[in-house]
Amino acid sequence: MSLWKCPSCSNMLLLSNKVWACINGHSFDVAKEGYVNLLLAQHKNSKQPGDNKEMVNGRRAFLEQGFYQPLAEAIATIFKQHLLSLKDQTEVNFFDAGCGEGYYMEQVSQFCDQSNSRVSYSGLDISKFAVQKAAKQYPKNHFAVASTFQLPLANTSQDAILQIFAPSSEKEIHRVLKTAGIWITVNPAANHLIEFKQALYDKPVEHKTEQLTPHGFVETERQHLSFGMQLTESKQRENLLMMTPYYWSATAEKKQKLVDNLQQFTTDFDIRVYSRLS
Structure with missing residues (x-):
């Protein structure tokens, strides 16, 4: 089985x-949870980079209650549509860059899972705590700690590559994406969780959503997804807050x-799909 590339010499790793x-x-042990740590010491910006255990637990608790289910369904619909164009391809690779x-x-x-293609x-x-959680709960998928x-x-x-609220290198995305592949990005739109800004700032400013198409790509689809949420429990509201930068700035x-x-919150997502230019 060959899935990952060696972070030291760029040769493919075999399990x-x-x-x-x-x-x-160069060798990397599979952790007891099932993931592999491919983040070299020189690529770390801190001893434990990424989200800490408290943030990971809060996000999991929030997401598993289904509050962001419309976003998950929008992403899945995009990928399922792409699968139709790959109907003659028996092996398909889906990758989440910043999977939490x-x-x-x-x-x-x-x-x-009802598609005719076999999807890996x-x-x-970059957060080991997040990857530990992911690998333990979803053992049929493959996870690594890496940048x-x-x-x-x-x-x-x-x-297909998915990227939700995560930084990345567009050169790296371009490198690993197939010529006919798609890159799905999700970022906050103008009024995403505007209630937090209104509570924290005297003059809340809308989030800027205008962005240039990354070099080497063409934008093929754009969606604006917005819906309201009512969070009746204080723990739900705390978990949502922990998923935002406001948790650290307030x-x-x-x-x-x-x-x-x-108790009332507005979600506002900017979803874009890019195709790779050869």
């Missing part, structure tokens, strides 16, 4: 006896006030 190893002798605890990838796999789902995140700026994947190996007093008083 044997729960060890991923390349021809140059694996919720969206799992939702896509459930939505598309894999993802990475989205150094994707441990072979050139032109992926049919004082403890302001955070508590938000959790105690807000």
Whole structure:
């Protein structure tokens, strides 16, 4: 089985006896949860990069209650439509760049499991805590700890790449995406969780959604998805807050006030699909 690329020498890794190893002798053990850590020490920006355990647990609890289900279904619909164009392809690779605890990838796999293609789902995140959660709960999928700026994947190996609220290197995405592949990105639109801004700032500013098409790609589809949520429990509101940058920028007093008083929330997502230029 060959899935990952060696982060040390860029040769492909082969799995044997729960060890991923390349021809140059670099090896990476499979953790007990089932993932592999391919994040080299020199690529870390801190001792434990990415979301911490508290943030990961909060996000999982929030997402598993289905509050962002419309977003998951929108992404899955896009990928399922793409699968129709690959109907003669028996092996399809779907990759989540910045997969977190694996919720969206799992939702896509459930939505598309009736397709005629055999889809292999894999993802990475720089947070070891997130990947541990993902691998343990979704053992049929493949997970690695790695950076989205150094994707441990072979050139032109992926049919679809998903990227939700995560930074990446467009050069790396272009490198690993097949010529006929698609890149699905999700970012906050103008009024995403505007209630947080209204509570924290005297003059809340809309999020800027205008962005240039990444070099080497063409935009083929764009969707604007917005829906309201009512969070009646304080823990739900706290979990949502932990998923945002406001959790770190707000004082403890302001955070508590938000959790105690807000119940209605607006989601606003900018979904774009890009095709790779050869």
